[in-house]
Amino acid sequence: xxxxxxxxxxxxxxxxxxxxxxxxxxxxxxxxxxxxxxxxxxxxxxxxxxxxxxxxxxxxxxxxxxxxxxxxxxxxxxxxxxxxxxxxxxxxxxxxxxxxxxxxxxxxxxxxxxxxxxxxxxxxxxxxxxxxxxxxxxxxxxxxxxxxxxxxxxxxxxxxxxxxxxxxxxxxxxxxxxxxxxxxxxxxxxxxxxxxxxxxxxxxxxxxxxxxxxxxxxxxxxxxxxxxxxxxxxxxxxxxxxxxxxxxxxxxxxxxxxxxxxxxxxxxxxxxxxxxxxxxxxxxxxxxxxxxxxxxxxxxxxxxxxxxxxxxxxxxxxxxxxxxxxxxxxxxxxxxxxxxxxxxxxxxxxxxxxxxxxxxxxxxxxxxxxxxxxxxxxxxxxxx
Numbered sequence: 577x578x579x580x581x582x583x584x585x586x587x588x589x590x591x592x593x594x595x596x597x598x599x600x601x602x603x604x605x606x607x608x609x610x611x612x613x614x615x616x617x618x619x620x621x622x623x624x625x626x627x628x629x630x631x632x633x634x635x636x637x638x639x640x641x642x643x644x645x646x647x648x649x650x651x652x653x654x655x656x657x658x659x660x661x662x663x664x665x666x667x668x669x670x671x672x673x674x675x676x677x678x679x680x681x682x683x684x685x686x687x688x689x690x691x692x693x694x695x696x697x698x699x700x701x702x703x704x705x706x707x708x709x710x711x712x713x714x715x716x717x718x719x720x721x722x723x724x725x726x727x728x729x730x731x732x733x734x735x736x737x738x739x740x741x742x743x744x745x746x747x748x749x750x751x752x753x754x755x756x757x758x759x760x761x762x763x764x765x766x767x768x769x770x771x772x773x774x775x776x777x778x779x780x781x782x783x784x785x786x787x788x789x790x791x792x793x794x795x796x797x798x799x800x801x802x803x804x805x806x807x808x809x810x811x812x813x814x815x816x817x818x819x820x821x822x823x824x825x826x827x828x829x830x831x832x833x834x835x836x837x838x839x840x841x842x843x844x845x846x847x848x849x850x851x852x853x854x855x856x857x858x859x860x861x862x863x864x865x866x867x868x869x870x871x872x873x874x875x876x877x878x879x880x881x882x883x884x885x886x887x888x889x890x891x892x893x894x895x896x897x898x899x900x901x902x903x904x905x906x907x908x909x910x911x912x913x914x915x916x917x918x919x920x921x922x923x924x925x926x927x928x929x930x931x932x933x934x935x936x937x938x939x940x941x942x943x944x945x946x947x948x949x950x951x952x953x954x955x956x957x958x959x960x
Contacts (some may be wrong), residue, residue, distance in 0.1 A: 636687035636716070639663030642676050644693040644749075645817055646875065648803045652750040652772040653692035653721065655824035660753075660760035663688070665821050667814060670930065671899050671941050674700055674707075681707050688717045693749035695724025697921050697930035705730065709737045721756070723749050723778075724933050725917045745934070748776040751784050764827035767791060771800035771830075777937060802830040805843035808873050846872060847880075854880040863958040866891040866951050868902075875939070878905040888912045889958055891951055895944065901929065902947045908936040912958070919957050923950060 641657040644650025645667035654665040668676045673694050680686055689711065696704055708718050719740040726743060734741050742752050750772035754765055766787050773784035774796060788796060803820075810816040823833045830836050850872055858867040858881050865885020869877045874892040882890025888911050893904040908916050917933040924931035924940040927950055931940025942950045 636685055638683060638685045639688040639690075640666060640680055640683075640686060641690040641692060642666045642668060642673075642680065642694065643691075645669055645814070646807070646811065646873075647693075648775040648800065648807055649748045649750050649772045650693040651803070651807055651817060651820055652768050652824060653753050654821045655768060656750060656753045656757070656761060656765055657690050657692065658821060658825040659762070659765060659827075660757045661688070661690075665818060667817050667821070668694070669811075669903070670694070670939065671896065671901065671903070674703060677704070677707050681711055686711070686716050689719070691718070691720045691722075692753065693722060695722055695917075695932045696726055696730060697932050698727075698925035699928075699930045701727065701730050705733050705737070708734065708739050712737045712739065721749055721752055723747060723752065723776075724938075725915070725921065746778075747781050747783050748773045748778045751778070751781070751787070754787075755783055762827060767796070767799075767829070768824050770796055771803055774800035775804045777934075799830045802836050802840045805840040806830075806833075806836050808876055809839060809843045809846075811873065843876075847876060850877050851880055851884075854884055858885055860885050860887060861951070861955040863887060863955050864889040864891055864951070866893075868892075869894045874903055874905040878907045882907050882909060889916065889954075891954065893942070893947060899941075900944050902942045902944060904931070904940040904942055904947075904950070906933075906938050906940070906954070910936075912936060914958055919954065923953055923957065927953075 639661055640663055641654050643654035643657075643665060646669055650667070654667065657663070658665060666676050666680070677691070680689060708720075711718055717740075719742065720734060721742040723743070723745055725745060731741055731743060742756050744752055747755070748769075750769045754761060754769035758765070767790075770779070770784065770787040770791060773779045773781065773787070778784055779788050806820065807817065810820075820833070850869075854867060854877060858865050860866075865881045865887045867877065867881050869892050874894040878890050878892035880890075881892050882888075888909045890907045891904065893902040895901075896903050904920075906916050906920055908914075912935075915935040917935055917938040920938045920940050921930075921932035924942060927942060927946040929940055929942040929946070929950075931938065931942075933939055940950070
């Protein structure tokens with residue numbers, strides 16, 4: 577509105593200048609000119625400028641995929657969306673999830689939004705629905721694809737506002753992306769989905785298991801592991817993570833991407849060092865083992881905590897100084913009888929954080945002062 581107002585003011589100034597010039601130079605010409613003709617000219621010019629300035633603002637052209645940046649499933653989901661539809665990717669962790677959605681919601685150019693592999697917690701689901709509702713009112717197409725445990729009422733609320741929800745707890749997100757849009761994807765996309773399922777411990781599920789049969793198992797396993805180590809090791813390098821999205825979208829195998837195997841080797845060496853540190857630093861309660869991680873990612877250490885503690889549940893957590901929280905990873909063995917994702921979701925929300933996930937693998941964001949209470953309460957809720 578400000579831009580339009582200025583243009584009108586300038587025009588008024590111009591017309592008055594012309595009138596002044598004409599008055600001074602040729603008096604008769606002022607008498608001959610009718611006020612109607614000058615009004616018409618001014619109106620025509622004003623309307624033309626208004627249309628020119630406003631029309632680009634009304635065009636929505638952007639396609640964005642917001643996806644999880646911390647594992648192969650999130651990166652691969654973004655890659656397959658890119659291959660199928662084009663557009664740009666925004667990669668986030670759980671603490672940054674809502675900030676990213678708030679930001680894109682203000683983009684007047686946004687036409688299509690995909691949200692992949694980002695589960696909801698009790699503390700974020702209401703705002704999530706409200707933000708997507710506002711986008712739908714602005715005619716933005718929204719698709720939410722996920723495999724974490726979600727409150728059925730949330731799914732109903734999203735479907736009510738005509739968000740396309742693709743949700744199945746029995747398949748990883750990338751497999752669901754592949755299955756939904758395979759007509760728009762090439763043959764290589766099935767391998768990308770297969771590797772994502774392996775790293776999410778879901779390669780035995782109905783669709784994923786069929787995909788795995790198409791490939792040599794060992795080839796798929798080493799490819800999936802290489803991708804995981806490169807993703808985990810580059811969490812502080814967002815440009816590299818976006819580069820991986822592009823390479824996978826371009827149908828590259830992990831071994832085709834420069835230096836992935838060399839970097840994976842470095843990560844293996846770091847993990848070997850973590851084993852020794854876990855042995856020294858982990859603590860146990862009746863039903864779980866736990867440890868604060870200082871110099872690596874919590875997700876990389878949590879399985880060691882579970883295994884070396886000889887408990888059915890392992891908890892590893894690392895401080896995020898910039899957010900004043902702990903990023904927590906939780907893993908359960910095959911003998912774990914409870915759904916860890918549901919328990920962690922409720923418990924984290926009660927403590928002012930957020931969390932959730934699968935029955936045997938999940939995560940949480942917990943305010944720093946509440947971490948001990950989180951571990952104590954989680955221990956109580958786990959039944960042998």
